[in-house]
Amino acid sequence: MTGPIVLQSIVTEWTETALINSLGFAVLAGVVATGIAFGYRGYSTRGSPVGVGIFAGIAVVAGWLNLVGLEHATSIGDVPLVHHATAAYFLGAIAVSAVAAEGGRRIGDQFAHDVFDIDRVAATGDVASLVRSARQPTPIELPDEIGDIDGYPPVDASVKRELAGRTVLVPQYRNDSALRSRLSTRLERDYDVDHASIAIDSDGTIDRLAVGRRRAGIGAMLPSGTAAVAIRGDPSPTASAGDPIEVWTTAGDSSRLVTTGTLRATAGNIATITVSADTVDEFAFDPEPTYRLTTRSDPPDDGYGFMSVLRAADETVRSVTVREDGSLDNEFVDWLSGTVLVVVRDDEVIPFPDGNETLRAGDRLSVLGTPSELDSLSANEERAPR
Numbered sequence: 334m335t336g337p338i339v340l341q342s343i344v345t346e347w348t349e350t351a352l353i354n355s356l357g358f359a360v361l362a363g364v365v366a367t368g369i370a371f372g373y374r375g376y377s378t379r380g381s382p383v384g385v386g387i388f389a390g391i392a393v394v395a396g397w398l399n400l401v402g403l404e405h406a407t408s409i410g411d412v413p414l415v416h417h418a419t420a421a422y423f424l425g426a427i428a429v430s431a432v433a434a435e436g437g438r439r440i441g442d443q444f445a446h447d448v449f450d451i452d453r454v455a456a457t458g459d460v461a462s463l464v465r466s467a468r469q470p471t472p473i474e475l476p477d478e479i480g481d482i483d484g485y486p487p488v489d490a491s492v493k494r495e496l497a498g499r500t501v502l503v504p505q506y507r508n509d510s511a512l513r514s515r516l517s518t519r520l521e522r523d524y525d526v527d528h529a530s531i532a533i534d535s536d537g538t539i540d541r542l543a544v545g546r547r548r549a550g551i552g553a554m555l556p557s558g559t560a561a562v563a564i565r566g567d568p569s570p571t572a573s574a575g576d577p578i579e580v581w582t583t584a585g586d587s588s589r590l591v592t593t594g595t596l597r598a599t600a601g602n603i604a605t606i607t608v609s610a611d612t613v614d615e616f617a618f619d620p621e622p623t624y625r626l627t628t629r630s631d632p633p634d635d636g637y638g639f640m641s642v643l644r645a646a647d648e649t650v651r652s653v654t655v656r657e658d659g660s661l662d663n664e665f666v667d668w669l670s671g672t673v674l675v676v677v678r679d680d681e682v683i684p685f686p687d688g689n690e691t692l693r694a695g696d697r698l699s700v701l702g703t704p705s706e707l708d709s710l711s712a713n714e715e716r717a718p719r
Contacts, residue, residue: 350409355426358397362390362430363437370441375449380442383435390434391427398423470502473516476542482530482704485545485649492525493544509533513705520544530704545704559607561597565623566604572596572628578606581625593629650674650701653710657694661710666690669710671702 366386373381402419412418445451479493501523503515516539517529527547534540564580572578573596580591594608604626651671655661666673667688676683676690677697683690692698700710 351422351425354409355422355429358394358426359429359433361397362394363433363440365393366390366434366437367441367444370438371445371448374442374445374451378449378451381438383438386438386441387431387434390430390437394426394430398426470504472500473503473512473539474498474500476539480541480543482528482543482545483651483707485528485547485704488526488544488546496520496524496542496544509537512537528704530708532708543704560610561605561607563603563605565602566599566606566626572599572626574598577629578626579629580606580608581627588625591624596626648701648703649707650699651707651710653698653700655692655694655696655698659694661692661698662694664692666692669698669700670706671700671710673698673700675699 366389369389370381370386373379373385409419409422412422475496475498477498479488479496481487501516501519503512503519512533513531516531520526520529525546526544528545530541530543530545531539532541566580576596577593578596579593581588582591592608594606596604597607598605602623606626653661661669665688666676666686673686674684675698676686676692678693678695700707
């Protein structure tokens with residue numbers, strides 16, 4: 334009976350030692366994971382990934398077991414490394430350490446929240462969308478005065494009052510260009526704004542903000558000296574917007590040519606046409622009679638198509654006069670922001686000038702670009718009369 338009693342005593346002692354050691358390893362893994370989670374949250378304000386804490390805790394325990402095993406060639410007492418008891422001891426220690434490491438990670442994360450006063454973000458809403466899309470959002474303070482963009486319809490005064498001095502959240506950015514893009518997207522998405530022109534100071538603050546609406550109607554597309562008129566008409570089935578037309582009266586048995594113009598839109602028997610402003614002054618279109626519209630031969634003109642595309646785009650055309658000794662005087666065309674469409678110099682029209690064309694004082698430029706691109710022109714040059 335002595336043999337079984339001695340064996341039972343040895344097994345009980347080994348088990349007790351293994352349990353105590355495993356508890357110590359669990360504490361060690363938990364402390365390591367707690368420290369890592371605390372430091373990660375404090376440095377980045379984001380929670381550490383689950384696998385990082387568990388891996389760190391297990392790595393410390395596994396390193397300790399390997400070091401002790403290689404040094405003594407045994408695990409506990411005289412139990413050799415190559416033994417099923419040693420395998421059970423190692424697996425149990427690793428499993429308990431993994432559970433303790435996950436608990437330590439959560440404790441460290443919670444502790445960091447309290448120490449560094451880090452607020453949790455709600456799982457839904459605009460702030461959560463920003464965090465998911467581009468990590469931690471950045472607060473941006475808008476100027477106290479919101480301006481209007483030249484060349485665009487103004488935004489309602491109530492919207493500008495709402496934006497003035499407001500702090501908005503935008504996704505993290507690396508440079509001024511990214512800040513302009515992300516702030517513009519935020520303003521266009523959440524406010525009644527179609528375009529935003531943003532000037533950023535050297536310290537990264539918003540120095541100036543101007544907003545505008547998208548151009549609506551055909552007023553912005555009318556050439557100088559023309560007017561738009563809606564009449565009862567019967568255009569040709571093949572006529573489309575932009576086609577040159579003739580307007581004829583159909584009173585009595587005779588027809589008379591009233592004017593020529595351009596078809597802009599049709600809605601049933603109502604046609605909108607653009608004609609010379611002098612024609613409107615000389616001839617009052619009667620809303621009751623029906624006019625006959627016929628298409629006429631005319632050289633191809635891409636102007637209407639260009640204006641249609643320009644109307645839907647973010648870009649606009651701005652006229653600028655080069656001042657003597659101004660910032661544009663003696664500059665190359667290619668050095669300007671935006672695209673120079675026309676240079677008018679001493680009654681000479683230079684369409685699409687070469688990039689090495691040198692600007693002179695008195696030149697009148699028509700420049701195509703976005704509000705941000707045209708800001709540098711309007712801030713330093715006099716606007717040319719339209």
